[in-house]
Structures are given as C-alpha cells and as structure tokens.
Amino acid sequence: MKFHYNIKRDIIVGALIFIVMMIFFCYIHPLSILDSDDWAFLVCRRSLFPEWGIWNPSRVLPEVLMPFLSAVGRYVIMPFNNDFFRSLELSYGLFFSVLVVIYALCFKRMIRKKLGMGYLSENLCTVLFLVFHFWILRGHENGNQHLFFSLDVTRYFFYTIPNLLTGSFVMYIISEDFLEIYNEKGKPIQKGIGLVLIYMCIFSNLYPAVILMAFVGKELLDQLILLIRRKTKLKNIMLTRWVYFLCFVLWIISLIYESSGGRAGSFSTGFEFYETARLLYHGRSELNAVCAAVILTAIIAAVIYLIVLKKKKVQDEEAAAFKKMVICFFECAVICALFCFVMCSRTKPQDITRGDLLFSVFFFGIVWGTVSTAFLSKRFSRIETVLVIAAIVLPLSLCKGERIYLEANVLNISSEKCREINEYMINKVIDAEKKGKTNIELPVPKTDGVGNWPFFGDMEWTMRDALYSYGFTDGKIQIKLVINKKLNKVFNIK
Numbered sequence: 108m109k110f111h112y113n114i115k116r117d118i119i120v121g122a123l124i125f126i127v128m129m130i131f132f133c134y135i136h137p138l139s140i141l142d143s144d145d146w147a148f149l150v151c152r153r154s155l156f157p158e159w160g161i162w163n164p165s166r167v168l169p170e171v172l173m174p175f176l177s178a179v180g181r182y183v184i185m186p187f188n189n190d191f192f193r194s195l196e197l198s199y200g201l202f203f204s205v206l207v208v209i210y211a212l213c214f215k216r217m218i219r220k221k222l223g224m225g226y227l228s229e230n231l232c233t234v235l236f237l238v239f240h241f242w243i244l245r246g247h248e249n250g251n252q253h254l255f256f257s258l259d260v261t262r263y264f265f266y267t268i269p270n271l272l273t274g275s276f277v278m279y280i281i282s283e284d285f286l287e288i289y290n291e292k293g294k295p296i297q298k299g300i301g302l303v304l305i306y307m308c309i310f311s312n313l314y315p316a317v318i319l320m321a322f323v324g325k326e327l328l329d330q331l332i333l334l335i336r337r338k339t340k341l342k343n344i345m346l347t348r349w350v351y352f353l354c355f356v357l358w359i360i361s362l363i364y365e366s367s368g369g370r371a372g373s374f375s376t377g378f379e380f381y382e383t384a385r386l387l388y389h390g391r392s393e394l395n396a397v398c399a400a401v402i403l404t405a406i407i408a409a410v411i412y413l414i415v416l417k418k419k420k421v422q423d424e425e426a427a428a429f430k431k432m433v434i435c436f437f438e439c440a441v442i443c444a445l446f447c448f449v450m451c452s453r454t455k456p457q458d459i460t461r462g463d464l465l466f467s468v469f470f471f472g473i474v475w476g477t478v479s480t481a482f483l484s485k486r487f488s489r490i491e492t493v494l495v496i497a498a499i500v501l502p503l504s505l506c507k508g509e510r511i512y513l514e515a516n517v518l519n520i521s522s523e524k525c526r527e528i529n530e531y532m533i534n535k536v537i538d539a540e541k542k543g544k545t546n547i548e549l550p551v552p553k554t555d556g557v558g559n560w561p562f563f564g565d566m567e568w569t570m571r572d573a574l575y576s577y578g579f580t581d582g583k584i585q586i587k588l589v590i591n592k593k594l595n596k597v598f599n600i601k
Contacts (some may be wrong), residue, residue, distance in 0.1 A: 110484060113412060117215065117216075120230055120233065121212055124207065124211050124233075124237070125186075125205065125207075125208045127310075128203070128204035128207045129200065129204040131204075131492065132199075132200040132203050132204055132387075132405075133200035135524075136514060137196040137515075137522040138196055138199040138200055138203065138523070139192065139195075139196055139258050139260065139515065139525035139526065140195060140259075141259065141260075141525050142259055142560065143322075143560070143562075143563040143569050144259065144568040145177040145259055145261050146172060146480055146570045146573050147569040147572040147573075148169070148170060148264065149174060149177045149569075149576070149577070151171060151175070152217050153167070155360065157360070158364075160369075161369065162363075162368055162369040162370050163368055163370055164286065164367055165310050165313075165360075165368075166311060166365075167306075167307070167311070168268075168307045168310060168311035169264035169268065169269065169311060169312065170264075173260075173261070173264040174287065176195075176198045176202055178577075179198045180194040180195040180196075180197065180198030180199070181194060181195075181200075183196075183329045184473040190526075191577070191579075192526045192530065196522060197240060200261070203255075204214070206272065206275075207269060207271065209275050210274060210391060211236065211237055213275040213278040213279050214232075214236050214275075214474070214477070216227050216279070217278045217279075217281055218232055218512075219477075221281070221429075222284045222425060222428065222482055223425060223484075227491070228484050229481070231484075231494040231495060231498045232477055232478075232480060232494065234485070234498040235477055236473065236497060238497075238498075238501045238505070239398060239402065239473045239476070239477065240473065241253045241254070241505050241512075242395055242398040242416060243398045243473065243502065244393055244394065244462050244509070245395045245505065246393045247509075248509075248511070249510045249511055250510065250512075250519070251511060251513065252461075252512070252513060253270075253512055254462050254470075254473075256512065256513060256515065257515060258461075258463075258515070258516075258517055259561070263515065266309075266314065266315065266464060266466070269315035269316070269562075270315045270318070272307065272308060272311070272315070273316065276305075277318055278474070278523075280322065281322075281432070282306075285301070286348060286350065286351075289301070289349070290346075290347060291338060301350075305353070305357065305471070309357045313361070314364070314450070314467065315466070316361065316386040317443050317447070318443065318467045319354065320358050321440075323355060324442060326348070326351055327351055330348060350470070355556070364415055377453075378452045379390065379452050379453075380448075380452045382452075383448060383452040383456040383459050384448075386456055386457055386460055387448070387460070389460075390460035393460065393462075401476070402472060402475075402476030403476070405480040405483065406476050408479070408483060409479035410433065410480055412482075413430055413433070415513075432475075432478060433479070436474055436478070437475065439471045440471035440475070443467035447459070447464065447468060449558060451464070465492075509528075517560065517561050518554065518561065518600060520600065524599070527598060530601055531594075531598075532549060534578075535549055535550070536570070536571075536580065536586060537574075537579060537580060539581050539584060540581065540582070545584060546586070546587065547584060547585070548587050548589045549567075549586050549587065549588055549589065550589050550590075550591035551590060551594065552590075552591070552595045553589050553591070553592045553595055559588075562588060562590075563588075564588060566588060567586045567587060567588055568586075
C-alpha cells in the first residue's frame with residue numbers, strides 16, 4: 108500500500124516536471140535541425156552493433172535513436188500538423204522531456220531510499236537538483252549554456268541524451284540492490300532491461316559512458332583493496348560482481364572500436380595538456396559563482412557534520428549511508444574530471460569548455476551537493492525552510508533577462524528561422540524535381556563557419572537522402588549548394 112502511494116506521488120511530480128520541460132524544449136527552445144549532421148542522422152545508416160572502421164564505430168545509441176524519433180515525427184505527428192520540421196521538434200522535445208522526468212525521478216528515488224527523506228523534502232531537493240542544471244552555467248544575462256544544452260540536434264543525441272540516460276542508470280544502481288538482481292533476486296525482465304541499458308550507456312559515446320564506468324571502476328577498486336587486505340576472495344568478487352566486469356569488458360571493446368574510426372583518425376597524435384588547461388582556466392567565467400558557492404557550501408557543511416559525528420562517536424545508519432555516498436561521488440567526480448581532461452587534450456582542447464562534454468563532472472558534483480543539502484535538511488529543520496524559499500525563488504530568478512539561453516543550433520537563431528530556412532531549401536528541391544530536373548543548384552546563406560558550416564558540402568547528399576527516404580522526392584535528385592549572400596538579408600542572418 109505504501110509503495111503504491113509513493114508511485115502515485117511520483118506520477119504527480121513527474122507530470123509537473125514534464126509540463127515544464129515540454130514547454131521549454133518544445134516551445135521556448137525547440138530542437139530544430141539545421142546543419143549537415145542533423146540531416147545526415149535523420150536516416151538510419153547503421154546496425155545495432157559496433158561497426159569496425161566507420162566514422163563513429165561504437166556510437167550505436169545516438170545513430171539509431173535519432174532516425175527512429177525522426178520517423179516518429181514524420182509518420183506519427185506530421186499527419187496532424189502537416190509540418191515536417193515542427194513535427195521533428197515535437198518528437199525530439201517530447202522524448203527529451205520524458206528523459207528529464209526519468210532523470211529527476213531517479214534522483215528522487217535515490218535520496219528517498221538512501222536517506223529516508225520525507226515527501227516534502229525529497230520534492231524540494233528534486234526541484235533544487237534540476238535548478239542547478241540551469242543555474243551552474245548561467246554566467247551572463249543572455250547567451251548561456253545549461254547542462255541540458257548541446258550546440259545542435261545531433262549533439263543532443265550524441266551527448267545530452269546519453270548523459271541523462273547514463274546518469275539516471277547510475278542513480279538507479281545506487282538506490283537499488285542492483286547486484287542482487289543478477290545473483291538471486293532478479294526477474295528475467297529486470298536482468299534483460301538492465302543489460303540493454305548497460306549496452307546502450309556504453310555504446311553511446313565515450314564521454315557519457317564514463318559516468319557509468321567511473322562508478323563501476325570505483326566499485327571494482329574497492330573490491331581490489333579488500334582482496335589485497337585478504338578480506339575477500341577473487342572467486343567471490345567474480346561471482347557477485349560479474350556484471351561490473353561485463354561493463355568493463357564492453358567499455359574496453361568500445362574504446363578499441365572507436366580507435367578504428369574515421370573520427371579518431373582525424374585527430375592529432377599528441378596530447379595538448381597545456382592548451383587544455385589554459386582553456387579550462389579561462390572557461391571558468393562561464394560558471395555561476397553563486398551556484399558553485401551554494402553547492403560547495405552544502406558539501407563542506409555536510410562533511411563537517413560527519414566529522415563532528417565521528418568525534419562524538421555517534422552510531423548513525425543514515426550518516427553511514429550518506430558517508431558512503433559522499434566517498435562514491437567524490438571518487439567518481441575525480442575519475443570523470445581526469446578522463447575528460449585527458450580526452451580533450453588528445454582530441455580537441457577547446458571542447459573542455461563544453462557543458463555537454465563535461466556533464467559527467469558536473470553531474471557528480473551537483474548530485475553530491477544536492478544530496479548533502481538533503482541530508483542536512485533532515486537533521487536541521489531550518490534548512491528545510493530555506494529549501495522551500497529556494498524552490499520558489501531560484502526558478503523565477505532564472506527567468507530574468509532576454510534570450511537567456513543559447514538556441515540549439517550553431518547560428519543561435521530561433522527555431523522559427525530554422526524552419527523558414529529548411530522550408531525554403533526543401534521547396535526548391537521538390538519544385539525542381541516536379542519540373543523534371545535531376546539536379547539543382549541550391550542557394551544557401553553565407554556564414555563564417557569553416558566550409559560555410561552549417562550549410563556544408565556534405566548537406567548535398569545528406570539532404571538528398573533524407574528527402575528521398577521520407578518520401579518528399581521520388582528520386583535522389585543531385586544537389587549542389589551555392590552560397591548566396593542575398594539570403595542573409597532575407598533570413599536576417601548576420
């Protein structure tokens with residue numbers, strides 16, 4: 108009866124979060140396709156397994172999920188509004204909103220089960236948890252990133268969605284007796300879903316996957332220490348934690364596959380540690396100092412409280428559970444930070460300032476700070492009062508300003524403008540085919556991007572294939588992009 112009641116409460120909270128996220132990602136900042144990559148991944152070109160030597164050998168989840176949701180937009184939503192590009196926005200936005208709800212509820216469940224939080228406190232902390240994601244990178248009045256932001260729709264599928272999926276899965280593992288599922292207690296459906304999630308988290312992208320691998324690595328390292336101290340046996344570790352070893356093996360396989368791809372081969376062979384460190388230092392201005400101070404204050408205050416309890420030799424089960432979580436979050440954050448720094452040094456140093464790429468570090472930091480707040484609020488009633496005020500004031504304070512957050516495209520133009528440009532381009536192609544032409548010179552605006560990105564040469568075949576695949580053209584008409592500066596005035600692109 109009690110469990111059923113919790114589910115009903117979670118549904119109400121989840122519905123409220125969904126409404127807010129849906130408004131944000133479907134109407135305020137819709138995910139609008141624009142560049143060549145976006146057009147490329149409207150169509151599925153790969154299997155459900157890693158493929159040796161292709162451009163992205165191990166990125167299975169994004170390259171399967173984006174075409175699937177694009178097809179949902181085309182064939183499920185478009186019949187109701189007759190607008191292809193708006194249908195894509197709704198399909199992506201609704202799915203993403205659901206994923207944020209799952210992410211928030213996994214956090215809510217974690218603090219409820221591990222800290223025994225009350226209904227009001229767990230909901231207030233969940234609101235604070237989400238607010239931190241929109242607050243931590245709000246360093247300016249306008250043009251900010253948030254932790255659910257990526258620079259184009261493709262990167263949402265390659266980074267942000269795997270970030271949320273993996274973060275949710277790790278919080279679920281922490282809140283449940285996950286290992287028991289694969290030893291005795293688990294039902295076949297639980298085991299199957301768990302293994303599919305592990306596979307999708309690892310074969311998504313190296314940066315989101317490190318969220319799971321940092322946790323798994325920390326758990327296996329703890330067991331190794333016990334083994335060295337002869338407090339456990341190797342056979343026992345292998346039998347009880349085989350699923351963690353499986354994660355590690357799959358991750359190594361993904362690294363090997365990824366190293367064979369065209370993307371990996373396009374990077375330099377050395378490490379640029381100094382340049383990465385320099386850019387990271389200068390990128391600190393993007394952080395919101397007040398938000399960072401709030402998180403750090405909560406963490407420090409909770410640690411001091413644990414030290415006081417230890418000195419008083421107070422036996423406290425909740426404090427012990429919280430201490431275990433604190434150590435876990437700290438170790439995972441360090442692992443993720445080192446991984447992201449080394450990877451950016453090896454590939455592209457300027458990526459070190461991207462929120463979607465550093466999400467793993469922010470994730471463990473924010474979870475740690477919010478869990479610390481939750482733990483303290485249960486011990487000190489005045490903190491719960493502060494939480495009530497914060498849950499009302501902070502979301503409203505984030506609304507101050509105009510164009511507060513960046514749009515999800517490299518030109519930072521509105522979704523309406525993106526749709527106008529896309530409609531203009533596909534109408535030109537469709538009209539040319541109706542006139543019997545087999546090729547067309549397609550005018551596109553002039554940009555400052557390399558190769559006129561986002562209207563890049565690859566768009567000539569990515570757009571052609573997408574239009575044919577979704578039935579807008581009867582054949583694969585040959586497209587040649589031609590820069591026309593007059594279109595910049597037409598679409599008000601600087």
